[in-house]
Amino acid sequence: MNRKECRLTRQEIDQSELNGRLSNQALAHVAGCSACRDFRSERTQLRELVGSLEPVTAPANFEMRLRARITAEQQGNARQPFFAGFALSTPAMAGAALLLASLASAVWFVEQRRNLSTPIASTTKVKETQSPGPNAVPAGPEDKLLAGSVPAGTVTPADNGGNQGSRSLISSNPKVNQTSVVRNTGSKSRDFGVGPAPSIRHSFDSVGQVSLAAPDKPLVLSIQDDHGATRRISLPPVSFGSQRLVDNRFPVTQTSARIW
């Protein structure tokens, strides 16, 4: 068994479907190579395990609760002028008069896209169920937030869970994202709809590799003695074996073998 065969076989195992049949060559190799046999059975178990997982879904009222929370956090803002929900995307843009025209265009496009964009239909639908009809009493500030702060293009965590496509919707449509910003004039609360949720990065190692996160820079510190003199200590982020990190190792010849 050479390593190339192992590598190719494992590549094939990785690319094959669950319960899929391997090529005869690969099967022959697996039959004779215990490492690859273990690898195959491990991969099969892993796939079966993944396949047996229940789909993870958010509670039905998750979006409602999220919006309610945002609203509650925004209640301290007494002054909520018109268009507060979608006028500004960043403070810099707010201050730049030259960008106002483009923002206005963005508003227009947002309105158009809100009605066209299929993946956000569910969000819009929920919103509409909460919105009063045309004859409703003029809304208070909370309703303003509901209508304006949660943008049409915002993908809630429920939509977002493990769905790369939904997340890419946000990044591929920056204008939609711009309108999603809630202007915050003093509250420390965060708008959960501004950007994509933090993603959990899945990285699969190549065959026969195990990867771990590691520090990327040395730990640098300095020590001051009683006389005010300082010393700098730099510890490498990664060391191998018993690499000397501190200067206190006894030489081989001065072992503890004769001290009891």
Add this chain to the structure above:
Amino acid sequence: MRFSKMKTNLKAKNGFVIGVAALMTLSAGASAQTPAPAPAASVQTPRASTVSPQGEPEKIHARSSRRASTPPARVTVIADPAVAPQVVTIVHRLSGIKMLRFLLRQGGERDTLYTIDPTAITSDAHASIIAGWALDDGRTIAARLPQAAAEIAFQEFAFSPAELAAQSPGSPMAIRRPMMPPRSQPDLTVITRDGKRVSARYVGLDGLTGLSVLQVTGTALPLIAEAGIRKIVEGQRVQLFAPERTTPAGEEAPGVIYVRVGETDAKVANLASVNSEKQDRLVVRAARLSPGVIGGVACDEAGNTLGIVEAIEGNDARIVSAETIRAAARRVIERQASVPRPLLGVRGEPVDPQSRAALLANGWREDQLPELFEKQIGILLTSVLPGTPAAAAKLRAGDVIVRVNQDEVKSAEEFSTLLCDIGSGEQVQFLIKRPGATAPLRVEVKLAGSFEPFEYRFEMPAFAFPRGWQGLEGLGIETVALTAKVASQLGAQGGLLVVAIQRDSAAAKSGVREGDVIESIDGRLARVGARAFMLARQKKHVVSLVRDREKKQVVVETVE
């Protein structure tokens, strides 16, 4: 529903009107809304953000966000079926606070911390990659973790001879301290030669050998039956397996450190103890050795484990034998805790013709030597450290310990093994020959314990204080002193950074945590090194501390 109305209007009007209306409205809105600086939550620059109670900008937040934005490096361990199956790679990751603990204990850095990136204190600061030997039970792994000192609970540190001297002889506290498992499990990842990740927990450190013992917690490793080692002879070929950095062709990637288990050819240069039946250590010689090979696993040509590399000097590597490692693992597993090296408090050498000069210098006469050399049994004590159990038992230089309980002492290694088998804190009976004495004497000694020295010198917290006073260790706290500059970065005005909390201690029960900055205790500012910080022994102490930049007060109650 202004937004809804606007939406309807926008649809109804033509684009031009909408654009103008929107422009005007936005202008009005912008002028109404933007005179004040943007709020903290949306500002990236630290100077415009919140101000600390001391009036200093919270630079820590800005640094934190910068640090978080940098993707971490990666350590990628490449499988290699050619490696002996019992050799595993261990990645031991330590936070900044543990590295400070490591520097404090192992590096003896007791001075004040002058500068440090505050974000580094709580984040991953170091990854140590070293080989381990998976023993044939499929569960136990022995490895020479270089930062083990940062992982053991500090009450496991027994007294140094100097500290013992400060204790009253015979004090029970001076003899034994309870053994505790580590407070929090170290971040250890074990990777087998075929690239499987195995979860393991840290059981403890063996003080005699300096080896850490791990136990696999999940699926056991495959049982690897090793043949018994035949007699080791000088010149025998040996392979040393130890992880090393590599760069696979075509796989260079920034921020990725590739690791493979390297193999170094060596030959047995000499055997440490020719007189002993047990082969405790041996020395092998290679064409070239790097420090990375320390901790590596030595195997014979058949793939059987000879031992673990303990130290190197030039091209020589000293190896702790497999049998010694097994014994160390048994000790630690039996106690489920670190096992200190038994401390007697003597320096000596085995009795053999080479010790003639030492015997004569320590009171023995020439005509008495043939009898001693006849059997070559015993350990000649060349000095007795004051304040140690040996001194308390009135052992003295020139004494020859010929028997430990019922066992004859045939070599220095066997003496170590016998003491270790008995264990720290236990009573032992020596049979000694003393120059000038007509008959051998029996002496009872209660062994103390120490992790010092094996390869490293461990700095132990001071427990010896004047009557009525105690150090912070008495409350279960181990600290590093901070300058005002570092303290202010952590939101404090000065004080001591808590780097370790003893489990079940008064401090732990009161809620003091690692990473807290102690500003004062009982109203006294904590601005000096912890070693010198003394507290009156009393039932309650009020500790003012800063945690996550918030000031708190904790009452630490001690139980007599």
